Amino acid sequence: MRIRVVNPNTTAAMTALIGASARAVAGPGVHVEAVTSAMGPASIESHYDEALSVPGLLAAVAEGETRGIDAYVVACFGDPGLDAARELARGPVVGIAEAAMHAAALLGRGFSVVTTLDRTIGRAWDLAARYTAPGACRGVHACEIAVLDLEADPHLADRVAARAGRALERDGSDVIVLGCAGMAGLCAAVSERLGGVPVIDGVSAATLAAQSLVTLGLRTSERSEFARPRPKQYTGGLEAFQMETLPPESANRPVSRGSRAM
CATH class of the missing domain: 3.40.50.12500 (Rossmann fold)
Known part of the structure; x- marks a missing residue:
């Protein structure tokens, strides 16, 4: 294959x-x-x-x-x-995004998306409305990190995890979806910082x-x-x-x- x-x-x-x-x-x-x-x-x-x-x-x-x-x-x-x-x-x-959101809907009552820039939030909401049932996506949150700056940020996992932690508390969600392909590979580190909450990378999904x-x-x-x-x-x-x-x-x-x- x-x-x-x-x-x-x-x-x-x-x-x-x-x-x-x-x-x-x-x-x-x-x-x-x-x-x-x-x-x-x-x-x-x-x-x-x-x-x-x-x-x-x-x-x-x-x-x-x-x-x-x-x-x-x-x-x-x-x-x-x-x-x-x-x-x-x-x-x-x-x-x-399609695969990550579908997977998230299988793992909890609701999920939150943590993405890069604030200006991409609307697009993520549009896709959540297309891919999942109403209410499945509880929130979309930006770290305000440009895509091309992700790889060079030595504190990226900490920054994403901190934003994800606030999202879980604010939204009452059960799962985190990473909202950028450039965040691939962060799942384990972010999940560990969140006490084992499921974190989904769309590339893998x-x-x-x-x-x-x-x-x-x-x-x-x-x-x-x-x-x-x-x-x-x-x-x-x-x-x-x-x-x-x-x-x-x-x-x-x-x-x-x-x-x-x-």
């Missing part, structure tokens, strides 16, 4: 962190490849950044389709381009969700909305994104069932 974890920003150091988190949970025979977007912003912290990250994400998915990738993880907490990637990929595509869907032989439904888009002309800088219809044998390629070594 081959899972491609796509970092929709262009910062390779973050891709390395994301890849390590994904590989740490992958099962036997599962090959995880983490790739950095070839175009887009260095970090994704606004609606503008998010919009401009989507072409690079889709290019990474399209290239993966030529290499027989079985599933994809969109490794940005805003889940940019997730629906578009599902129209393009033959196997399942999982967003890290999404990798295991993608792995499970492939193992079950499941893929995104093409019955209606997520069917492959009709081919049409794209102009200007988007000419490279013009799609041709898949050959029948390619469009109907089954998702692999069970693990297989690369």
